[in-house]
Amino acid sequence: MSEMRAPKGTFDTLPPASAQFVAVRDTLTAPLRRAGYGYVETPVFEDTSVFARGVGESTDVVAKEMYTFSDRGGRSLTLRPELTAGLMRAFIEHRLHTGGLPVKLWTVGSAFRYERPQAGRFRHFTQVDCEALGVDDPALDAEVVALGVQGFRDLGLTDWQLQLTSLGDSTCRPQYRELLTAFLARLDLDEDTRRRAEINPLRVLDDKRPEVQAQLTDAPLMVDHLSDSARAHHDAVRQHLTDLGVAWVEAPRLVRGLDYYTKTTFEFVHGGLGAQSAIGGGGGYAGLSAALGGPDLPGIGWAMGVDRTLLAVQAEGLDVAVAAGVRAFVVPLGAEAKRFAVRFVGQLREAGVAADTVYGDRGLKGAMKAADRSGATHAVVVGDRDLAAGVAQLKDLRSQEQTAVPLGELLSVVRDTVGP
């Protein structure tokens, strides 16, 4: 066994399972493409300050989970721990806000966090990201959420739910925060939790330990202390979601780990994943653009975990992969037949038929075995003897029926028999 291994917390996605990964990734992005969102490609690493300022210095992600390094020019760079901050940096750098608003963007790619791996949590993972920037409109919030919902529906997922709440805005959140801090100060909490309460008291609300939860039954909730405008925004979002046929559950204790979220906040959770049950999440972020030195513009967006969604697909036993493999497999026998096979496979592919042949000297039996494993429904067996007679044998690998086909008709017969 080799000592070479994928780094801790990373994994390789190999055939045939990789076909499912591709299907999940493409299904999640399809609704965005259909809705007119534009694709953006940004670097996998950014200046460290993009994340420090964008994600928030006090978050765990920035404080202890970033892959940060110096390049040869002495610059501090960081492998992106999420995709939104880099997207915003590009949005600001290229002054995309000077066009029509909102600006609707999506991207997909790798993200990196130095965390202890566990089920559904890795140091390298893939996210699909969707952002709508520059307009504060509850209908836009609803659209963004609905586009995420559509992806899950298209995959056939059923064991999931949308959790929704509002984290308030700059006028009501600070007041609520004080209220909550005062409440938490009266509880019997361990030192670790106290420290967390200081950094972000909201996060204590979704502590999973029963002894903590028991003390939180009477905790004040953000949704009960929203400003009039935040309240109206939240109500309108829910009305639009209803109109769009999107169901949700109220999650007044939903907290997200990135500092930039405001108002609409949501998470998609799946029942088959273990502790890391979130397959996607997002929300509004009023202050992010300004925090990165850009215009003071609002935004709404989400990130979906492709790997976690794939786990969800597998947990539900769904068959999402497009049929891989080939339809026709050419089996040559002899030197002349070999030349014919290589040429004929090229013709089949050119004609749109997924086809393959055998490479390496394996003999007829081995070649037939390869044909079987390829997933092809039909084999084209051709030996020098057949070529001399001007035919090839077309064999249905399921029924075992074999018929001789004149070479002049072979291409069209195979194409019509096996399909694309």
Added chain:
RNA sequence: GUGGGUGUAGCUCAGCUGGUAGAGCGCCAGGUUGUGAUCCUGGAUGUCGCGGGUUCAAGUCCCGUCACUCACCCCA
């Protein structure tokens, strides 16, 4: 960063109270010198994660270490 579990063939695993390794699947070959899958027969592959200790003897017991895994924290 903290805690629990597990490391034996390519994969899934068995190996009782210590006596120097096995099964199924897969792979290869033959049965069928021009036919796969099915069936029959045969075959190959292991530093038992690594290091140390106890013992006449360690896959088995003890210690350490690494990896994987699950959970906390956090999050996709």
